Amino acid sequence: MQRSNAWQPSATLEVLRERAALLAKVRTFFAARDVLEVDTPVLSHYGVTDVHLQNLRTHLAGDPAPYFLQTSPEYAMKRLLAAGSGSIYQLGKVFRDDEQSPRHNPEFTLLEWYRVDYSAADLMQEIAALLQFTVGAPPTQTVRYQDLFIQQLGVDPLADDAVVALQQALSQQPGLAELVIREKHLDTLLDLAMAMVIEPRLDPEIPTFVTDYPASQAALAQLSQGDPRVAHRFELFYGGIELANGYQELTDATEQQQRFKRDREQRKASGKSDTPEDPRLLAALECGMPDCAGVALGFDRLLMVFLNKRHIGEVLPFAIDRA
Structure with missing residues (x-):
């Protein structure tokens, strides 16, 4: 009887050792800076309204309401910030009902962190330090x-x-x-x-921050007071890959609710499923979230750049086709 090789890992054992080492370096970096590691739920009562994201949904026995696998720990982490956590980070699994490609796996590992009293510029400096410490990246450009x-x-x-x-x-x-x-x-x-x-x-050899995105793409970022046409949002590109997306975080509950409403209207116009806004995030913002900057960085993509891999499956223990 001939058996399939699909039981075998997607990545080599050598790559998995490199993966473990990189996870350890990330934790060492934040421990030295006294940033608290947190672990928020993957399964939630609420999803995201973002037009460009789609939650995977599931149901629990005896409960007709859907539950959402999170596309990011952002909402839960902001609730912790409002509760007084101080600066926090998380290394964890997230899920997106998106296309599969050399850069996209439906389940992946995200490094997300929030720095209280940091500006977006401060956070970009810290990201540059993280890249240098973990993968020996050269100086960034903006x-x-x-x-x-x-x-x-x-x-x-x-x-x-x-x-x-x-x-x-x-x-x-x-x-x-x-x-x-x-x-x-x-x-x-x-x-x-x-x-x-x-x-x-x-240039794939130089980590590049692209800043001041249009206000229409502000997502959960504050708008610039100097030029309201743009938002305090940045993205990081390195090794030919989009690695990170960061904001000077929006803390105004009323503005956030208005953006949720616009998102839902756009989802309806584009034929996408409606997703109710998360009232627990809005309540946290109303209570008062501290001024902070936050960023989400694709851990698997960082490992791809470090090891010069062209497919995300090469750095995952088991990609979706072998899950």
Whole structure:
């Protein structure tokens, strides 16, 4: 009888040892900085309203209400911050009902942390220190989102005519003309430009922070008081991969509820399932969450960059096809 090899690990044992060593280094880094490790639920009564994310759902015996596998520990960690935890971090499993690709596995490990009384700039410095300590990364560089679009596409993403300008610029890129000709939504065009044109042009050898994202992509970030067209949000790219997404965190419960409402309206318009907003997060914000900056960093992707692996399955004990 011939047996399948699907029982075997996705990663080699050598890679799994490297994985364990990297986990240990991350914990050493935060212990030295007196940042508390926490462990929040993976299963929750509430999911996310984010238009670009989709929770996996399940049910418990005898309970007709759905439960949601978390796409991030963000909401629970913010409840801890409001309860007075101080700066915290978490290394844990999260789940996203998303496409499978060389960079995406439905179940993956996320490193997320929040630093009380830090600015986004302070947090970027700490991320740079983490990269140097854990994987020996070189010094980082920083570029504003607006400047990057002007440099690479000749388009100002904050201008009133950005939709038309992006359509024209992207239609000149190989294979993109048919995708953009009928697209009228600015954020969709911006995401397409970032993923298909700009991100591949970033130097993979230099960790690069892209800052000051458009306010329409603020998610849970504060808007800039100096320029309300942009948010205090950044992303980190390294090794040809998007590694991290960070914010100067929104602490206003009323504004957060309004953003949840807009998210739900956009989900409905795009034909996606509705997800009620999390009232426990809103209650925590109303109680008072301290000023802080936070970031989510893909641990598996960091290991991919460190070991020069091209598929996420190469750094996981068992990828989804072998789970």
